[in-house]
Amino acid sequence: MRPLKIVGIVIGALLAVLVLGVVAILVLVDPNDYRDDIEALVKSETGRSLQIGGEIDLKLFPWLALGVHDVRLGNPPGYGNQPFLTVREASVGVKLFPLLNKRLEVSRVAVDGLDVRLISRGEDANNWKDLAESEEQKEESSGGTAEATVAGIGVTDSTLVYTDEVEKSVTRLRNLEVHTGALGSGDPVNASMKFDYDDGGDAPVARMEMKAVVQLSS
Numbered sequence: 001m002r003p004l005k006i007v008g009i010v011i012g013a014l015l016a017v018l019v020l021g022v023v024a025i026l027v028l029v030d031p032n033d034y035r036d037d038i039e040a041l042v043k044s045e046t047g048r049s050l051q052i053g054g055e056i057d058l059k060l061f062p063w064l065a066l067g068v069h070d071v072r073l074g075n076p077p078g079y080g081n082q083p084f085l086t087v088r089e090a091s092v093g094v095k096l097f098p099l100l101n102k103r104l105e106v107s108r109v110a111v112d113g114l115d116v117r118l119i120s121r122g123e124d125a126n127n128w129k130d131l132a133e134s135e136e137q138k139e140e141s142s143g144g145t146a147e148a149t150v151a152g153i154g155v156t157d158s159t160l161v162y163t164d165e166v167e168k169s170v171t172r173l174r175n176l177e178v179h180t181g182a183l184g185s186g187d188p189v190n191a192s193m194k195f196d197y198d199d200g201g202d203a204p205v206a207r208m209e210m211k212a213v214v215q216l217s218s
Contacts, residue, residue, distance in 0.1 A: 063093030088113025149184035170200030
């Protein structure tokens with residue numbers, strides 16, 4: 001699987017978890033008092049353990065904005081006790097008034113210090129398949145996706161490690177940065193990505209930088 005597609009899956013899953021957290025605390029005063037409930041909700045929706053080690057920041061107007069710190073999302077059964085991903089800091093917001101008209105307007109998603117560990121054990125045997133399947137099932141049960149726009153995505157100071165246990169190979173992207181323009185309007189999206197690539201060793205093999213204009217299918 002291409003690194004850009006994998007990053008897209010991971011960011012999409014993380015975004016779903018963050019938005020889920022925002023919606024879950026609409027009626028809560030101090031989200032830190034409900035940390036266990038948020039973690040239980042993610043466990044119920046994804047089947048994975050979630051740990052929020054840092055503070056949860058909440059702002060109510062004009063965006064319902066959620067910030068989280070020191071987050072760990074676990075692996076599915078059979079893939080060890082190490083986390084599937086960790087996040088140093090992430091934030092996302094949802095505009096309140098459009099929700100009344102069943103429109104989801106999401107602020108720019110900011111993720112700093114993302115560390116993702118992908119493990120492949122052959123065709124259809126990996127530690128991210130369940131996240132993709134869970135999202136597909138939600139779309140089918142709801143009859144499609146709600147009208148939604150995202151102001152953009154920014155990922156900084158991050159790491160992606162892809163381990164192929166069949167081929168006994170490691171692909172690692174360090175100092176990973178991903179930036180996009182607004183998503184969901186149907187217009188082409190400006191996107192950029194840069195990272196240091198290596199095969200699990202100490203020294204980087206190459207420094208990659210890419211820019212593209214992407215037309216997303218509806």
